[in-house]
Amino acid sequence: xxxxxxxxxxxxxxxxxxxxxxxxxxxxxxxxxxxxxxxxxxxxxxxxxxxxxxxxxxxxxxxxxxxxxxxxxxxxxxxxxxxxxxxxxxxxxxxxxxxxxxxxxxxxxxxxxxxxxxxxxxxxxxxxxxxxxxxxxxxxxxxxxxxxxxxxxxxxxxxxxxxxxxxxxxxxxxxxxxxxxxxxxxxxxxxxxxxxxxxxxxxxxxxxxxxxxxxxxxxxxxxxxxxxxxxxxxxxxxxxxxxxxxxxxxxxxxxxxxxxxxxxxxxxxxxxxxxxxxxxxxxxxxxxxxxxxxxxxxxxxxxxxxxxxxxxxxxxxxxxxxxxxxxxxxxxxxxxxxxxxxxxxxxxxxxxxxxxxxxxxxxxxxxxxxxxxxxxxxxxxxxxxxxxxxxxxxxxxxxxxxxxxxxxxxxxxxxxxxxxxxxxxxxxxxxxxxxxxxxxxxxxxxxxxxxxxxxxx
Amino acid sequence: xxxxxxxxxxxxxxxxxxxxxxxxxxxxxxxxxxxxxxxxxxxxxxxxxxxxxxxxxxxxxxxxxxxxxxxxxxxxxxxxxxxxxxxxxxxxxxxxxxxxxxxxxxxxxxxxxxxxxxxxxxxxxxxxxxxxxxxxxxxxxxxxxxxxxxxxxxxxxxxxxxxxxxxxxxxxxxxxxxxxxxxxxxxxxxxxxxxxxxxxxxxxxxxxxxxxxxxxxxxxxxxxx
Ligand code: HEM
Ligand code: HEM
Ligand SMILES: [Fe+2]
Numbered sequence: 001x002x003x004x005x006x007x008x009x010x011x012x013x014x015x016x017x018x019x020x021x022x023x024x025x026x027x028x029x030x031x032x033x034x035x036x037x038x039x040x041x042x043x044x045x046x047x048x049x050x051x052x053x054x055x056x057x058x059x060x061x062x063x064x065x066x067x068x069x070x071x072x073x074x075x076x077x078x079x080x081x082x083x084x085x086x087x088x089x090x091x092x093x094x095x096x097x098x099x100x101x102x103x104x105x106x107x108x109x110x111x112x113x114x115x116x117x118x119x120x121x122x123x124x125x126x127x128x129x130x131x132x133x134x135x136x137x138x139x140x141x142x143x144x145x146x147x148x149x150x151x152x153x154x155x156x157x158x159x160x161x162x163x164x165x166x167x168x169x170x171x172x173x174x175x176x177x178x179x180x181x182x183x184x185x186x187x188x189x190x191x192x193x194x195x196x197x198x199x200x201x202x203x204x205x206x207x208x209x210x211x212x213x214x215x216x217x218x219x220x221x222x223x224x225x226x227x228x229x230x231x232x233x234x235x236x237x238x239x240x241x242x243x244x245x246x247x248x249x250x251x252x253x254x255x256x257x258x259x260x261x262x263x264x265x266x267x268x269x270x271x272x273x274x275x276x277x278x279x280x281x282x283x284x285x286x287x288x289x290x291x292x293x294x295x296x297x298x299x300x301x302x303x304x305x306x307x308x309x310x311x312x313x314x315x316x317x318x319x320x321x322x323x324x325x326x327x328x329x330x331x332x333x334x335x336x337x338x339x340x341x342x343x344x345x346x347x348x349x350x351x352x353x354x355x356x357x358x359x360x361x362x363x364x365x366x367x368x369x370x371x372x373x374x375x376x377x378x379x380x381x382x383x384x385x386x387x388x389x390x391x392x393x394x395x396x397x398x399x400x401x402x403x404x405x406x407x408x409x410x411x412x413x414x415x416x417x418x419x420x421x422x423x424x425x426x427x428x429x430x431x432x433x434x435x436x437x438x439x440x441x442x443x444x445x446x447x448x449x450x451x452x453x454x455x456x457x
Numbered sequence: 458x459x460x461x462x463x464x465x466x467x468x469x470x471x472x473x474x475x476x477x478x479x480x481x482x483x484x485x486x487x488x489x490x491x492x493x494x495x496x497x498x499x500x501x502x503x504x505x506x507x508x509x510x511x512x513x514x515x516x517x518x519x520x521x522x523x524x525x526x527x528x529x530x531x532x533x534x535x536x537x538x539x540x541x542x543x544x545x546x547x548x549x550x551x552x553x554x555x556x557x558x559x560x561x562x563x564x565x566x567x568x569x570x571x572x573x574x575x576x577x578x579x580x581x582x583x584x585x586x587x588x589x590x591x592x593x594x595x596x597x598x599x600x601x602x603x604x605x606x607x608x609x610x611x612x613x614x615x616x617x618x619x620x621x622x623x624x625x626x627x628x629x630x631x632x633x634x635x636x637x638x639x640x641x642x643x644x645x646x647x648x649x650x651x652x653x654x655x656x657x658x659x660x661x662x663x664x665x666x667x668x669x670x671x672x673x674x675x676x677x678x679x680x681x682x
Contacts, residue, residue, distance in 0.1 A: 036525065039556040046525050047514020108511070112560050115509050127508030129522055164464065188501045190577060191489045194519060195482075234460045241467035248474045249481075257585030258519040261488050265583070267481070330587055334520030334528055409589030411619060412527040413556075413626045 002367040005074040007081035012365050013091045014067025015358050019442050021060035022351075026438050028053045030431045036416075036424040048109030051125065051132050052102065057346065058130060059098055064354030065212055066148055069169060071361045072219055073152050076166040082154035090147045097140040101133050121186065128193070130201055131183040138184050145177045164233035165219050168240055172211035179203045191259035198254040205345070206247040206275060206316070213353050214240040217282055217309065220360045224302040227289045235285050242278035246271050256326045257333060265326040272324045276317030283309045298363060300376035304356035307380065311348025319344050319391070331406045336398035336420075344391045347383075358445065366449030375444035382437025389430040397423035492581040503573025506566045515557075518577060520585065526557065530586060533571065533578045535616040536627060537661035541574075542567045544627070544659065551659035552627055605677025608670045612663065620681065628660060635681040644675035 003009060028049050035046045042049065074081055081087055104124035108115045115124045121135040133141065152170060156162070183200040187193040218236040221227045252268025286309040296302050319341040323332045332338070363371055397420045404410045404419060458466075507513070513522040518529040533541065540551065545567045548555035562570065602610075609615070615624035618631045639647075643654065648671055651658035663671070 040558075045515075045558055047511045047523070050514050050523055050525070051511065112510050115511075117505065117509070122505075122509055125511050127511040127513060129513050132511065132514075164460065168467075188496045188504065189489065189493070190504060190519070190573075191493060191580060192486070193504075194521060195485065195489070197521075230460060234458065234463050237460070237463035237467045238458075241463070241470050244467075244471040245474050248471070248478050251478070254521075255485070257582045258521070259489060259492050259580040259582055260485050261492075262583050263481075264485075330585060333585065334517040334522070334524065336524055339524055405589075406587070407589055408591045410622060411625045414619070414622065 003071075003364050004078075005080045007084045007087070008071045008074050008361075009365050010081065010084065010087045010091070011067040011071040011361060013088070014063045014070065015362070015445070017091075017095060018060040018064040018067065018354060019358075019445050021056045021063070023438055023442055025053055025056035025060065026431070026435050028056070030428065030435060033424065033428040033431050037421070037428070044106065044109040048105055051105055054130055055101070055105070055132060061209075061346075061350045061354055063094070064357065065173075065209075065216075068216060068354070068357040068361070069148075069152060069173065071357075071365070072169060072216070073155050073166055076163045077156050077159045077161050079155060079159045082151050082158060086147060086151055090144055090151070093140070093147075094144045097137060097144065101137045104134065104137075105132065128183070128197060131197070135184070138180075142177075142180065145180070149173060149177060163229075164236060165215050165222075165229075168236060169212060169215035169219075172208050172215060172240075175211065176204060176208035179208055194258045195255070195260060198251060202251045202254055203248070205349070206250060207244060209350060210243045210247065210278075210316075211240045213308075213312065213349060214243065214278075214282065216353060216357055217286070217305065220301065220305045220356055221286065221289045223360050224296055224298050224305060225289055225293045227292060232285075232289070235281070239278045239281050239285065242281065243275075246274040246277065250275050253324050253326075253329065256329055269325050273321060275324075276313065276321050279313040279317040283313050285309070297369065298360060300373040301356060301360035301363075303377070304352060304359050304380065307384070308348065308352035308356050311344070311352055311384075313348075315341070315344030315346070315348035315391075319395075331402050332398065335401045335406070336394050336423075337402065338398075340391045340394040340398055343387065343394065347387045355441065362445070362448055368449035371448050372451075375440055375447075379437050379441035379444060382440060383434055384437075386430045386433035386437060390427055390434065393423050393426045393430060397427075494576060494579050496576065497572070499569050499572035500576040503569035503571070503576075506562070506570045507573055510560050510562070519580070519582065528586065529574060529577065530580075530582065531578050533575045535613075535625065538571060539661055540617070540627065540659045541571055545570060550657075554626075603677055604670075604673040605675075605680075608666070608674045609677060612666070612674075617660075631678065631681055633682055635679040639679075641672070641675040641679050644678050645671050648674065 031042055032046060032049045032053055034041055035049065039046060070081065070087060108124040115122050115127075117123070119135075124134055125132050126134050131138075149170075152173075156166065156170070179200055182196040185196075187196065214236050217239075218232040222229060222232055248271075249267050250272035252264040253272040255264035255268060286306045290302065290306060293302070323329050323337055323341065359376060363369070400419055400423070401415055404415045405412055507518075512518075512529070515523050515526040516529050517524065517527075520528060520530065536544070542564075543551050544555070544557075546562050546564065547559050548557040549559065614631075617625045617628035619625060620631050622632075624631075647654050648662075648666070649664045650662045651660040652662075666674070
């Protein structure tokens with residue numbers, strides 16, 4: 001098995017960048033976890049480590065999705081990428097820009113005074129969670145994304161074979177790009193700052209990214225099982241439709257207590273409570289299709305695809321809905337409960353999504369039909385079991401925190417340093433387990449198709 | 458349902474909800490200015506300081522941010538302004554066990570930051586953060602309090618100090634403060650002007666209290682053994 005169009009191989013560059021950043025993300029995650037116990041353990045303070053952790057996460061997931069798109073669009077349009085050198089240039093330009101941003105974070109971490117105001121904005125770190133990247137970097141990121149989208153649209157225009165999957169995928173990507181813009185201007189008023197900030201954060205993970213996930217899910221089920229496009233695309237439209245019907249107004253679940261009017265309690269509470277529905281539909285979709293499976297050649301690809309659907313529902317849907325009503329969120333807002341949800345949702349929805357796309361497409365990129373799946377499964381169990389325990393640990397810490405700090409009125413610092421100490425220790429231990437899983441996965445990524453595949457008995 | 462119908466439902470449905478969302482956004486933008494005091498030059502400068510030092514990398518504010526350090530929404534109500542400024546400039550000089558590093562804020566930056574945090578504390582947050590339910594329940598109708606205990610509560614001493622685990626950790630714990638050999642007279646002096654007995658103390662003076670209140674408070678403190 002090999003790729004139909006040589007230019008699809010560009011995906012591999014993005015995947016490589018992604019898995020390396022994944023490793024970095026988890027390494028610094030462990031440092032952050034240890035800093036909960038010993039704040040001074042490392043030369044960089046917690047805020048810099050955390051910034052690196054979450055920015056590496058977002059960037060590698062985006063790189064993975066871009067790589068996946070470079071693979072999917074030629075396949076669906078049945079033609080080569082419109083301009084391969086441009087794609088290559090876009091890749092390297094992105095790597096350079098991201099490297100500069102990271103160096104800036106580290107510099108700022110070592111010497112906060114270096115984070116000067118230049119033309120009214122911070123030079124190295126904007127000091128806004130997830131979108132810490134300074135304004136000049138925003139500009140570079142926008143250019144990179146525009147080049148990427150332009151290249152993909154031109155590819156589609158070459159043959160004009162509009163398919164549902166590629167249409168929804170591109171729609172999701174354009175929506176994603178547009179939703180970066182509300183984070184790119186300064187508001188003097190912190191309420192407005194937070195209001196627009198949530199457009200970026202929420203309308204990414206619960207809007208555009210989930211739309212992209214819906215399209216890629218359909219693509220992967222089609223590739224691994226050979227399920228019928230007609231049926232897959234119909235359910236895909238329904239799923240991503242429901243994602244946006246609930247998710248757009250669901251943004252209101254972040255507008256309960258930040259200075260915005262009270263009517264958001266009703267709107268946010270109602271619509272965000274419905275957000276798990278499309279995610280459940282995706283699980284059903286995956287199972288329904290899998291039941292038709294006859295002879296699946298790429299078993300790990302299918303395995304990760306189904307796992308993605310399940311953990312998307314558990315992490316985003318279940319761990320999301322528990323704290324989404326204003327009556328509950330009033331007590332849990334901004335506690336470890338939020339972190340627990342954040343971890344399981346990102347892992348289930350997007351980490352597993354990108355890894356499944358890698359397992360679904362990499363064999364053909366490397367030109368192999370068969371490969372030894374043992375490491376793929378081993379990595380899955382190490383990562384998933386560790387992540388589940390990290391999340392249970394942090395959910396426990398969150399329950400203790402909500403009870404002692406929010407209900408009983410104990411001091412934040414007292415709860416953190418004494419009552420929750422064991423939870424921090426356990427999280428760090430399970431974090432190392434997660435690192436083992438990631439290492440196996442990354443090793444497998446570099447080995448896949450480059451060693452003789454053992455024949456199955 | 459045909460694929461085409463499903464596609465149209467997706468496109469036009471999403472558009473429909475986005476338009477509603479835009480409408481609500483416009484309305485919210487119009488209301489926001491009325492839900493907080495005016496943003497002065499100092500508040501704006503303070504916000505820049507907040508961003509410059511990436512405070513949100515450890516703290517939450519309005520409940521959003523990182524969960525490594527306390528929420529900043531009402532911090533100015535819990536800490537006296539003088540204390541806050543000293544702490545921001547050099548945390549461990551006023552609280553040796555502080556996890557917060559010395560970031561190098563100038564005096565000017567600290568003032569602006571306090572202005573920003575004061576502005577934040579005045580936002581109408583629909584009642585967030587909520588008052589601790591159980592502590593409130595225990596405070597009323599419980600056993601009768603001495604005058605000293607009442608003063609301790611009404612002055613908000615527990616914002617910084619804690620007794621038997623209840624209260625803040627900015628100041629020293631007072632659970633056994635009566636066992637350290639200081640008598641009531643020392644306490645009165647200390648309460649009136651902390652720096653007269655503890656050099657560089659970050660505790661604000663309570664000279665405005667009546668003599669009676671000071672004496673009752675001191676009497677209460679020496680009983681804590
Ligand atoms: C894949 C989808 C999702 C991802 C990746 C995700 C991730 C996150 C993250 C990282 C945060 C914390 C943001 C911060 O740092 O302040 C958060 C907050 C939140 N999420 Fe999600 N989420 C997803 C879906 C959902 C869904 C479907 C729901 C509701 C059913 C939900 C409900 C919430 C709520 C209520 C908060 C606010 C927590 C608080 O008040 O502190 N999320 N989410
Ligand atoms: C070895 C595994 C990991 C460890 C030890 C770890 C540790 C941490 C720590 C200590 C924080 C700071 C939380 C706070 O502010 O209180 C954090 C934040 C975060 N981590 Fe991880 N992490 C790990 C893996 C991951 C993975 C795999 C993901 C993505 C799936 C992820 C996503 C996030 C996100 C989105 C945040 C910021 C939002 C939040 O705190 O909810 N982490 N992590
Ligand atoms: Fe959300």
